[in-house]
Amino acid sequence: MAILTILIPVSLFLGAVGLVAFLWAMRTHQFDDLQGDAHRILLTDYDEKPAPKEK
Template identity: 60%
Template sequence: MSGLLFLIPVALFMGALGLAAFLWSLKNGQYEDLDGAASRILLDDDTIPSQESRANR
């Protein structure tokens, strides 16, 4: 029984800490653009040099 007197406040504190971290992330816009990062990785801005520019080196 004395273990519960220790574990229940610890569990409540950890739950409150997790909730505070979640609310902080909402406030700072972490969930604004969920699809942007997934699409951004597919966009490749590097161009492949043509055969002529390789021959001129």
């Protein structure tokens, strides 16, 4: 049962990483145009820089 003292913090940490990633993605407006993103992946002429964010 001693393994639990490692496993539980690890699982909580990984979950928290997921949560932070979700909050970051939301704050940087990444869910604003899901339809457009689905199509953008097909573009070949897209520049390397991330696109300017919409306010």
